[in-house]
Amino acid sequence: MILQMILTTLEQITTEIIVLIIVLLIGFIFMTRYAKKRKWDNSYRAAIIINFIWFIIDLILGVITYQLFSIGFLIDSILVVINIFIGSIIALKLLKISLKKALILIIIAQIILFTVTYILNEIPNTISIFAIDNPLYEGSKLTFIFSLIVIVTIMSFIMNWGDKIQLIETKNIILLLSILPGIYSLVFAFTTLKHEFYLNLGENLILAFIISITLSFVLKKIAFTTIKYEELREMIVLEKDKHLLTVKNLKVYYPLLAGMLKRQVGAVKAVNGVSFEIKTGETFGLVGESGCGKTTIANAILGLIEKTEGDIFFHDEPIPDEFSGYLRQKIQIVFQDPDASLNPRFKIVDIIAEPLKNILGITDKNQIRKHVLKLLQQVSLKREHLDRYPHEFSGGQKQRIIIARALACNPELIILDEPTSALDVSVQAQILNLLKDLQESYGYGFLFITHNLAVVNHIADRIGVMYLGKIVELGSTEQIFFNPTHPYTQALLASRSEIDPENQEISFVISGEVPSPIDPPPGCTFNPRCVSDARTAECEVELPHKMEIEKDHYIWCINPPVGFTPPADD
Numbered sequence: 001m002i003l004q005m006i007l008t009t010l011e012q013i014t015t016e017i018i019v020l021i022i023v024l025l026i027g028f029i030f031m032t033r034y035a036k037k038r039k040w041d042n043s044y045r046a047a048i049i050i051n052f053i054w055f056i057i058d059l060i061l062g063v064i065t066y067q068l069f070s071i072g073f074l075i076d077s078i079l080v081v082i083n084i085f086i087g088s089i090i091a092l093k094l095l096k097i098s099l100k101k102a103l104i105l106i107i108i109a110q111i112i113l114f115t116v117t118y119i120l121n122e123i124p125n126t127i128s129i130f131a132i133d134n135p136l137y138e139g140s141k142l143t144f145i146f147s148l149i150v151i152v153t154i155m156s157f158i159m160n161w162g163d164k165i166q167l168i169e170t171k172n173i174i175l176l177l178s179i180l181p182g183i184y185s186l187v188f189a190f191t192t193l194k195h196e197f198y199l200n201l202g203e204n205l206i207l208a209f210i211i212s213i214t215l216s217f218v219l220k221k222i223a224f225t226t227i228k229y230e231e232l233r234e235m236i237v238l239e240k241d242k243h244l245l246t247v248k249n250l251k252v253y254y255p256l257l258a259g260m261l262k263r264q265v266g267a268v269k270a271v272n273g274v275s276f277e278i279k280t281g282e283t284f285g286l287v288g289e290s291g292c293g294k295t296t297i298a299n300a301i302l303g304l305i306e307k308t309e310g311d312i313f314f315h316d317e318p319i320p321d322e323f324s325g326y327l328r329q330k331i332q333i334v335f336q337d338p339d340a341s342l343n344p345r346f347k348i349v350d351i352i353a354e355p356l357k358n359i360l361g362i363t364d365k366n367q368i369r370k371h372v373l374k375l376l377q378q379v380s381l382k383r384e385h386l387d388r389y390p391h392e393f394s395g396g397q398k399q400r401i402i403i404a405r406a407l408a409c410n411p412e413l414i415i416l417d418e419p420t421s422a423l424d425v426s427v428q429a430q431i432l433n434l435l436k437d438l439q440e441s442y443g444y445g446f447l448f449i450t451h452n453l454a455v456v457n458h459i460a461d462r463i464g465v466m467y468l469g470k471i472v473e474l475g476s477t478e479q480i481f482f483n484p485t486h487p488y489t490q491a492l493l494a495s496r497s498e499i500d501p502e503n504q505e506i507s508f509v510i511s512g513e514v515p516s517p518i519d520p521p522p523g524c525t526f527n528p529r530c531v532s533d534a535r536t537a538e539c540e541v542e543l544p545h546k547m548e549i550e551k552d553h554y555i556w557c558i559n560p561p562v563g564f565t566p567p568a569d570d
Contacts, residue, residue, distance in 0.1 A: 087110070272293075
């Protein structure tokens with residue numbers, strides 16, 4: 001008898017330890033993903049330490065004390081409080097976050113792990129019922145599986161219902177916190193009622209839904225209080241010639257992984273030390289061959305990709321790694337392909353209203369409709385266009401819609417990623433004139449990315465010429481077009497195609513192929529294709545350095561151009 005009691009106790013302790021190990025893994029995965037999504041430092045280390053300490057505390061106080069006193073729920077409640085206290089202190093020190101953020105992380109983790117523990121403890125009983133080969137149990141088994149599917153499906157639908165739900169970043173966590181108690185309610189009812197479960201299916205489902213829906217409602221209400229709602233404002237006029245964007249030594253490398261362990265064996269140096277600035281009311285043009293890194297710079301500014309090195313400042317304030325809602329309002333983009341930028345199932349009013357709903361938190365339909373109409377009028381579209389679908393518009397009209405969407409949140413900097421490359425020449429002129437009029441009226445700063453030299457000559461105030469991830473020449477539009485100094489800029493301008501009925505041959509083509517950004521040539525990366533008279537053997541060894549050709553006109557080269565005289569010091 002005593003031996004049987006000892007074996008039973010050991011079996012229970014072993015089961016508890018297995019449950020704790022599973023909970024340890026779940027807690028580690030949840031906390032790591034939660035912290036990584038918010039880009040907190042030491043996320044792996046913090047998750048390991050916190051969950052391991054929880055494991056030790058629960059093992060000593062939970063398993064042993066429970067076996068001695070058999071008062072599980074009271075002990076579990078005390079353990080949750082202890083775990084929250086200890087976990088919050090560790091999270092504060094290791095993750096270097098505020099007390100509020102640490103408490104939210106730890107409390108959510110404890111609620112999930114507390115519920116999962118109870119569900120896991122019921123799993124052996126659930127499995128034993130499914131193992132019974134008796135026709136009386138078949139109905140209960142089927143209705144139990146059906147109940148789980150129903151509660152997960154309906155709660156997922158309820159969780160995503162509502163105009164403001166897209167503003168909640170943690171809606172998946174809220175869904176998980178809402179579903180788990182309902183699932184536990186069903187599991188507990190199934191293991192208690194066994195073959196009579198299907199007779200009480202309605203009651204069990206109603207109870208599970210009441211628990212989950214109530215918890216979901218409370219958590220959503222709490223989450224809604226954290227949303228920052230803003231009011232619609234008229235288009236603002238910016239004071240011109242103020243510092244807007246500053247990029248310093250920006251580098252973006254894409255790692256190359258190989259082998260079973262996915263070790264890094266190299267990197268694609270998409271952007272390799274780029275610096276420039278943009279002021280309000282100014283258009284800065286980035287030109288260069290395809291693949292030179294222009295769009296990568298735009299994505300890095302927007303926070304869509306992670307920069308490897310360098311600094312990006314907006315209004316002299318560094319742009320954080322975690323892009324804020326404020327910056328999403330102030331920095332907008334117009335993409336190259338209007339067809340790929342528009343949802344074919346949305347009406348135009350809904351497409352332009354997306355930033356108003358998702359960034360400003362505005363859900364009043366009448367207010368949104370009036371504001372969208374004003375935006376459409378700003379880009380020379382009419383009231384009847386509100387309720388049409390994208391396929392009912394021409395290419396130029398689609399690009400106007402994209403511009404209207406970019407203007408929806410009163411931005412200050414608009415990134416234009418080859419916005420006219422997919423348009424006819426006559427339509428290009430309309431879009432460019434529209435952009436210039438908007439800039440003249442409201443003082444926007446434009447980063448205009450293109451490979452079309454005629455377009456950039458028409459719209460840009462200053463130009464940066466890029467080659468293989470680096471800027472090789474920087475200056476005003478007049479300086480670049482009338483005094484091109486870098487051999488690559490000269491080659492680009494010489495290779496322009498011009499309309500000449502008497503001479504239809506292409507007069508100049510840049511020799512050679514663009515080197516690989518994985519393994520660029522030593523020295524000046526342009527040296528294999530350079531035909532300049534100033535090219536020497538040094539170009540194959542030394543790195544280019546910055547040279548001032550005239551005021552605010554710079555090139556990055558090894559040797560001064562033939563006939564070059566350094567500008568006199570003031």
